[in-house]
Amino acid sequence: MTTRVVVLGAGFGGLELATIVGGHAAASSPGASSAAGSSAAGSSADVQVTLIDQAEGFVFGFSKLDVMFGRAAPDQVLHRYADLVNPGVRFVNARITAIDPATKRVETTAGPFDADILVVALGADLDPAATPGLLEGGNEFYTVAGAFAAADALAAFEGGRVVVAVTSTPFKCPPAPSETALLAHEFLTSRGLPCDITLVMPLGKPIPPSPDASSAVLKAFAERGINWIPERLVRSLDPARKVAVLSDGAELPYDLFLGVPAHRVPSVVAESGLAVDGWIPVDPLTLETSFPGVYAVGDVTSVGTPKAGVFAEGQAAVVAARILAAVRDEPGATEYDGRGVCYLEFGHDEVAKVDVKFVSGRPPVGALIGPSPALAADKQAFGRDRIQRWFGRSWSLPES
Numbered sequence: 392m393t394t395r396v397v398v399l400g401a402g403f404g405g406l407e408l409a410t411i412v413g414g415h416a417a418a419s420s421p422g423a424s425s426a427a428g429s430s431a432a433g434s435s436a437d438v439q440v441t442l443i444d445q446a447e448g449f450v451f452g453f454s455k456l457d458v459m460f461g462r463a464a465p466d467q468v469l470h471r472y473a474d475l476v477n478p479g480v481r482f483v484n485a486r487i488t489a490i491d492p493a494t495k496r497v498e499t500t501a502g503p504f505d506a507d508i509l510v511v512a513l514g515a516d517l518d519p520a521a522t523p524g525l526l527e528g529g530n531e532f533y534t535v536a537g538a539f540a541a542a543d544a545l546a547a548f549e550g551g552r553v554v555v556a557v558t559s560t561p562f563k564c565p566p567a568p569s570e571t572a573l574l575a576h577e578f579l580t581s582r583g584l585p586c587d588i589t590l591v592m593p594l595g596k597p598i599p600p601s602p603d604a605s606s607a608v609l610k611a612f613a614e615r616g617i618n619w620i621p622e623r624l625v626r627s628l629d630p631a632r633k634v635a636v637l638s639d640g641a642e643l644p645y646d647l648f649l650g651v652p653a654h655r656v657p658s659v660v661a662e663s664g665l666a667v668d669g670w671i672p673v674d675p676l677t678l679e680t681s682f683p684g685v686y687a688v689g690d691v692t693s694v695g696t697p698k699a700g701v702f703a704e705g706q707a708a709v710v711a712a713r714i715l716a717a718v719r720d721e722p723g724a725t726e727y728d729g730r731g732v733c734y735l736e737f738g739h740d741e742v743a744k745v746d747v748k749f750v751s752g753r754p755p756v757g758a759l760i761g762p763s764p765a766l767a768a769d770k771q772a773f774g775r776d777r778i779q780r781w782f783g784r785s786w787s788l789p790e791s
């Protein structure tokens with residue numbers, strides 16, 4: 392019997408999952424050579440993978456910063472789904488309009504799809520309009536379009552007061568606002584422009600699971616004169632006065648505002664009944680939702696890890712292993728360990744790595760490696776490897 396796996400969302404989590412399970416499907420289809428791998432031993436074409444996404448292509452979160460700060464052009468960081476070459480994955484370019492987790496049927500603009508196993512990897516939607524004044528008076532840099540527009544704003548900027556700020560919690564990639572402040576400093580000072588940068592963050596420390604990483608970031612802020620305002624959010628902007636209003640009522644004048652917009656589950660998830668208190672609850676070890684045969688991975692969940700691609704990828708690998716075990720009628724023993732390695736840009740080609748582990752019920756721990764120029768190359772290899780694995784093609788990053 393063929394197991395129909397339908398993966399909703401081709402971001403970090405969906406691409407990883409579809410690649411692993413689709414690799415099995417391709418290897419076990421009639422005519423596949425035995426060189427395709429022993430994992431397919433004993434199976435026929437027993438799994439069919441359908442991957443659905445509405446976007447034109449995939450963009451790494453960190454590539455948004457590369458474009459913003461002039462290190463890459465938009466076209467160099469867009470990985471078009473039309474280029475996907477995994478023969479075991481059927482990619483459908485469509486908007487998902489309804490999800491019924493009880494029947495595992497989804498409705499899309501390309502028609503309905505029925506699944507035996509459904510994986511929700513739809514990420515977090517971003518809502519800049521939720522912050523009064525942000526669209527009119529500032530730049531959000533978390534959507535692809537917003538980051539690319541922020542690149543134009545930065546290119547035209549003649550220097551002055553820059554406020555980098557988070558507007559609500561939770562938010563993806565907690566190090567990204569700190570990286571943005573550091574890269575903005577490099578960008579402005581290397582152009583000889585006046586530079587007065589303030590970072591507003593809801594967290595008490597830049598990288599809460601890693602005291603060493605937090606100290607290194609705070610030291611870098613101090614060396615560069617970056618003003619760090621912890622445990623606060625920006626609630627609104629007054630575009631006429633060019634002032635950001637903080638959660639404690641304080642006001643910050645700015646010439647350029649770079650904001651992290653509000654995050655929420657995509658409306659199709661909210662309407663499906665899968666979300667509780669805003670996000671999809673899952674078993675932290677298996678990533679299963681409360682609906683049998685329905686999994687969720689990545690930013691769309693409330694699994695307890697930060698919303699970041701490396702965690703979405705790790706969760707997807709666990710779900711893929713469990714799906715393949717079920718297809719082979721083996722016990723699914725693989726469990727999620729909450730580990731992820733995040734890169735941290737300091738500017739001037741210095742990159743650090745934070746190796747973090749989140750285990751339910753225990754405080755997270757994170758070791759700092761670097762920063763160093765060698766880790767900048769390591770980060771490039773991270774991106775390159777994934778594009779090779781997911782899209783089956785090489786990706787050469789522009790020299791920074």
Ligand SMILES: Cc1cc2nc3c(=O)[nH]c(=O)nc-3n(C[C@H](O)[C@H](O)[C@H](O)COP(=O)(O)OP(=O)(O)OC[C@H]3O[C@@H](n4cnc5c(N)ncnc54)[C@H](O)[C@@H]3O)c2cc1C
Nearest residue numbers: 400402403404445452453487513514564689690699700701
């Ligand atoms: C500036 C910035 C820097 C970052 N840096 C890093 C980093 O260095 N390391 C890291 O690990 N993470 C980083 N991240 C975070 C990372 O990008 C996300 O956490 C990660 O992409 C989440 O993966 P996901 O699979 O859960 O969702 P996503 O990758 O967001 O994928 C969700 C997919 O679902 C699709 N979708 C949504 N709704 C629908 C619908 N109704 N119909 C069809 N398709 C739909 C979307 O088009 C999207 O392709 C960064 C993020 C930002 C913004």
